Amino acid sequence: MKKAKRVISVLLAMVMIVVAFSACTGGTPSGSSTAAPSGTGSTAAPGGDEAKKLDIGLIYSAGGRGDKGLNDMMYGAMEKVSKERGWTYSDLENENASNVEPANRQFCEQGKDVIINFGFGCIDVVNKLAVEYPEITFITIDAVTNELPNVKNFIFKENEGSFLVGLVAGLMTETNKVGFVGGMENDQIKGFNAGFIDGVKTANPDCEVLSAYCGATVEAFGDPTKGKEIALSHYDSGCDIVYHAAGGSGMGVFEAAIAKGKWAIGVDSNQQAEAPDNILTSMLKQADVAIEEALNEVADGKFVPGVFTYGLKEGFVGYVNDDTNKGKIPDDVAKKVDELAQKVINGEITVKDTLD
Amino acid sequence: MKIRVPKSAVFSILSVLAALLIGAVIILINGENPVTVYYCMIVQPLSSVNNLLNVFYVMTPLMMTGLAFIVASKASMINLGLEGQLLLGALAAAWVATLFPALPWYLYIPLIMIIAMVVGALWGLLPGILKLRFGASEIVTTIMLNYVAQFFINFIISGGYFKHPDIEQRTPYILENAHMASLSEMGTAMGIKTFRGVQLNAMFIVAIICVFLVYILLEKTKWGYKINAVGLNLKASTANRMSAKKIMLCAMALSGAIAGIAAMGEVLGTFNGVIEGFSPGYGFSGISVALLGRSHPIGIILGGLFFGIMNQGMMYINANTSVPKDFVKVLQTLIIIFIVLSPYFESKWEKFREKSSHAKEAKAV
Numbered sequence: 001m002k003k004a005k006r007v008i009s010v011l012l013a014m015v016m017i018v019v020a021f022s023a024c025t026g027g028t029p030s031g032s033s034t035a036a037p038s039g040t041g042s043t044a045a046p047g048g049d050e051a052k053k054l055d056i057g058l059i060y061s062a063g064g065r066g067d068k069g070l071n072d073m074m075y076g077a078m079e080k081v082s083k084e085r086g087w088t089y090s091d092l093e094n095e096n097a098s099n100v101e102p103a104n105r106q107f108c109e110q111g112k113d114v115i116i117n118f119g120f121g122c123i124d125v126v127n128k129l130a131v132e133y134p135e136i137t138f139i140t141i142d143a144v145t146n147e148l149p150n151v152k153n154f155i156f157k158e159n160e161g162s163f164l165v166g167l168v169a170g171l172m173t174e175t176n177k178v179g180f181v182g183g184m185e186n187d188q189i190k191g192f193n194a195g196f197i198d199g200v201k202t203a204n205p206d207c208e209v210l211s212a213y214c215g216a217t218v219e220a221f222g223d224p225t226k227g228k229e230i231a232l233s234h235y236d237s238g239c240d241i242v243y244h245a246a247g248g249s250g251m252g253v254f255e256a257a258i259a260k261g262k263w264a265i266g267v268d269s270n271q272q273a274e275a276p277d278n279i280l281t282s283m284l285k286q287a288d289v290a291i292e293e294a295l296n297e298v299a300d301g302k303f304v305p306g307v308f309t310y311g312l313k314e315g316f317v318g319y320v321n322d323d324t325n326k327g328k329i330p331d332d333v334a335k336k337v338d339e340l341a342q343k344v345i346n347g348e349i350t351v352k353d354t355l356d
Numbered sequence: 357m358k359i360r361v362p363k364s365a366v367f368s369i370l371s372v373l374a375a376l377l378i379g380a381v382i383i384l385i386n387g388e389n390p391v392t393v394y395y396c397m398i399v400q401p402l403s404s405v406n407n408l409l410n411v412f413y414v415m416t417p418l419m420m421t422g423l424a425f426i427v428a429s430k431a432s433m434i435n436l437g438l439e440g441q442l443l444l445g446a447l448a449a450a451w452v453a454t455l456f457p458a459l460p461w462y463l464y465i466p467l468i469m470i471i472a473m474v475v476g477a478l479w480g481l482l483p484g485i486l487k488l489r490f491g492a493s494e495i496v497t498t499i500m501l502n503y504v505a506q507f508f509i510n511f512i513i514s515g516g517y518f519k520h521p522d523i524e525q526r527t528p529y530i531l532e533n534a535h536m537a538s539l540s541e542m543g544t545a546m547g548i549k550t551f552r553g554v555q556l557n558a559m560f561i562v563a564i565i566c567v568f569l570v571y572i573l574l575e576k577t578k579w580g581y582k583i584n585a586v587g588l589n590l591k592a593s594t595a596n597r598m599s600a601k602k603i604m605l606c607a608m609a610l611s612g613a614i615a616g617i618a619a620m621g622e623v624l625g626t627f628n629g630v631i632e633g634f635s636p637g638y639g640f641s642g643i644s645v646a647l648l649g650r651s652h653p654i655g656i657i658l659g660g661l662f663f664g665i666m667n668q669g670m671m672y673i674n675a676n677t678s679v680p681k682d683f684v685k686v687l688q689t690l691i692i693i694f695i696v697l698s699p700y701f702e703s704k705w706e707k708f709r710e711k712s713s714h715a716k717e718a719k720a721v
Binding site: 093108144187216219 | 410540553668674
């Protein structure tokens, strides 16, 4: 009996380690420090009263807060509208697929005016709840749901933005070898990769592109260790510029860039601050602008449902070349990139969106 | 029958209280009020009938995996592979549930469950056979087989062999006649708004029935007696011409079968298929529930209820305070630490009582 107890206690120690481990890696990769600000909306500042005051619910995607990408961008957008317009918002993290529906339901029960979801994980839930709660407006990013009168989907042509940073990389590489680090290996991230490769090859047909992904599940967006590992191997095999589309895992790519003293390219938002000396530029996906637009529509009673696809032409994707990364991109490179970007806008160039 | 609280239950409750106390300190360090946080965690999930029903929904898979764990542990097999058995059972169910559109639901759903049980049982048998045939520790093999199961599912779904045509990381929708309607859906169908938002479905009843069946099996039948005998003393039971190996294998198969249908409420109800990563570690939480429930079927219900409340409370903490939701996981881990420590305190308590009774006797003499 005593022996059995000892076995059990060893076993429990293992269980505890597993539990503790999953607590560390499963949810927010950033740990508690960045999760702290997620709370009930900020105190409403006095704002304009010409439009309806909105109460917004925001559900983060699997990567969670602290990815310095889409999740943090959404948080920033919410902070902005709550300060400028006096709207209130609440946010919830979703640590896995089983949490998406309860989180949405909680917002529905609280009578939110608008609920924002992003990532493909929300499709089923929005399809279901938008019917059950016709009075609530659902906005999704990177997810196409059923066509419903109270649902708006935003899709971005990330391949076009990736094309631009691909051009930058292709024109600036000295080793004729650049790398790509993807998050989860899915169609969306493959689209990033395809656009990037297209850009690199357009600018520099001899340049080789090494591509790798952090994993096959959503956890791949929150795994900086894996991101770093892949980026290091890219740098070690001769890449001098690595572009990531890996959400929170991208933080590891920046670490690798710092360690090796090479260039990295950020994604979604201007990530310059994460490694000021090593980030060349960032591919921009201005989902926050799109969300603000949609929220204004709701507030003004002019909501238009449907699927909206935004690319270079609409001005929602792009790359960073401003004061934040001043002097990193030579003028002739910028000129060439802008030239080709114009061609994409005019429709003279169609950027690949799938790998072949 | 006299109702008395068993001593082990007292130590479970003390473990929970001790964990809550340490948790309060952690909350204070975070600069929040423990009363608010615990209110969110414990009271809010119980604050309305619908919230309580959702707690029942959340506790269902935990009860099932907890139950699966104790069935194996009674026969001295430590089944840490519940997660893998659960996942493969879920995948098999999701597959079968897309096959027969003509079958009526009252035949179809039991059929799906039986197949999920068979798959779970086979996956549970594997480490059992490895142990008895080659002496491989089931603690190691069951854990490793979890990864095999998980990656197999990712391979099948993301590899495109069994994938929803439009949505990533999920299997195709199951057929209408295999769907377990939630209370919310039933209400909507009948035009009642009372249960709007309640995800609970019939799986909860199945789980409760399973708990009582296992209770009867373990406590009231000859077979259960054999399992207990093997668990308590392997050598003696072998000498008694009981086929210990056979019993251990049966226990593992039963354990795997129960784990195999643990997530049916999710697969056939909420998700209408399998979503990659849909299980937040039900298998491992089930072990915690089994420990908190002191390996007793009735304890499982209470332990599952408490973990269900905490898991639901996690959302309210997330929404209403600045404490990160991972706090609940910390708390659950603390509870397990204290439960592991409790045999030590129990023996101390025994000794103390013996001493005091000796002292009394000495005085009497």
